[in-house]
Amino acid sequence: MSDVIDQALICTEQFLEAILAEHRKRKSTGRSRTHCEDCQQPIPDDRRKAAKGCTRCVTCQEAVEIHAHWRAL
Numbered sequence: 001m002s003d004v005i006d007q008a009l010i011c012t013e014q015f016l017e018a019i020l021a022e023h024r025k026r027k028s029t030g031r032s033r034t035h036c037e038d039c040q041q042p043i044p045d046d047r048r049k050a051a052k053g054c055t056r057c058v059t060c061q062e063a064v065e066i067h068a069h070w071r072a073l
Contacts, residue, residue, distance in 0.1 A: 015069050025053075036060050 032048035035041065038060040047054060056064065 018068065019065060038064075 030052050032052060032054045033043060034048070036043055036057040037055045039057060041057055043054060043057050047058060054061070
């Protein structure tokens with residue numbers, strides 16, 4: 001049982017490291033897109049100010065993160 005838990009913790013850690021690395025990479029540029037790279041809808045000003053360097057709307061970003069999480073498992 002502990003092996004399964006250990007593997008889950010390793011997967012979670014890898015997922016979080018990947019997300020943080022992507023966040024840092026985008027934040028370092030500091031320039032957000034005006035339109036989502038996936039759905040092409042405008043990214044609201046509030047999101048662009050709060051998440052410097054964002055390239056996706058909230059809905060598409062959530063979908064990407066959920067997909068990455070399940071792929072890592």
